[in-house]
Amino acid sequence: MDELEIKKLWQSTNDKLEKSFVIDKKNTEEITHMKVYSLLGSMKPIKFFALLVGILWVGIGGIALSSIYLNSFNEANKFFLFSASIQVGLTAISLYIYLYQLITIYQIDITEPIIRTQEKLSSLKISTLWVTRLLFLQLPVWTTFWWNETMLTDWGILQWIMTLFFTLSFTVIAIWLFFNIKYENRNKKWFQLIFSGKEWTPLMKSMELLEQVEEYKDQNAST
Known part of the structure; x- marks a missing residue:
């Protein structure tokens, strides 16, 4: 076998290897995209459920609170009113994030x-982390919505200590989780819990699957 034949054989082998690499790379990316x-499709049901429940909660709560603010604000329990307003407001913001996530999931193309x-x-x-932070910020108001004005005159020191302990504890937990x-x-x-x-x-x-594909592409590119 002369030198020219060796070069042709080497070039033919090299072309086949490159073609095989391109096909393998393409198949890997397509399979990864499908996975x-x-x-992501498995996330849709829980997102839809959360969105539906949230819409009902915010809708009913928003109507009720609006009625109180407009018609009976002076007579209303202010602790309940402000606590419920904060809770409904944070839930409404979370709903917007859930809607954004659903749209993003549907926009992903294989x-x-x-x-x-x-x-x-x-x-x-990022949006999942933010919506979780916002939902945990609701913790303190779940301990204050039942407060009322009679507590100021009828309660003893021990009752206040216990009540404030739980409220402050939930507040500290909510703030800590928000920042961590x-x-x-x-x-x-x-x-992880x-x-x-x-x-x-x-x-x-x-995310791990796509990172593995990128690492695979980098390894083959370096070789």
């Missing part, structure tokens, strides 16, 4: 570039 699409899908997953991750619920703490036990199930696990698995 990600399926994982044919789009991986980098574009990663951007959408990142926005889903962040992606950097994802490996901590308390974080909060973020488990259909609203978080599929999202993390999807």
Whole structure:
């Protein structure tokens, strides 16, 4: 076998390897996109349920509170009124985030570039952290909505100590969670206890799959 034949054989082998690599890369990306699409699809039912329940809660609560503010504000229990207003307001903001997440999930296309899908997953991750922070901020008002003016005159010191202890405890917990619920703490036990199930696990698995594809592409590119 002369030198020319060796060069032709080498070139033919190299072309076949490159073609095989391109096909393998394409198949890997397509399979990964399909898996990600399926994982994100499993998040839709819980998002729809949360959105539906939230709309009913905010709708009924908003109508009731509006009626109180307009018609019987002076006679209303201010503790209940302000506590319920905060709760309904935070829930309304959370509803907007859930709607945004559903739209984002439906916009993900299995044919789009991986980098574009990663951007959408990142926005889903950030919005999930934010909606959880907001929902935990409701904790203190669940301890104050039943307060009333008679407490100021009829209650003893022990009753106030116990009541304020629970309210302050829930407030501290809510504030602590608001500032500590962040992606950097994802490996901590308390974080994993909060973020488990259909609203978080599929999202993390999807991000890991895309990262693996990117690592695979980088490894092959370097070789």
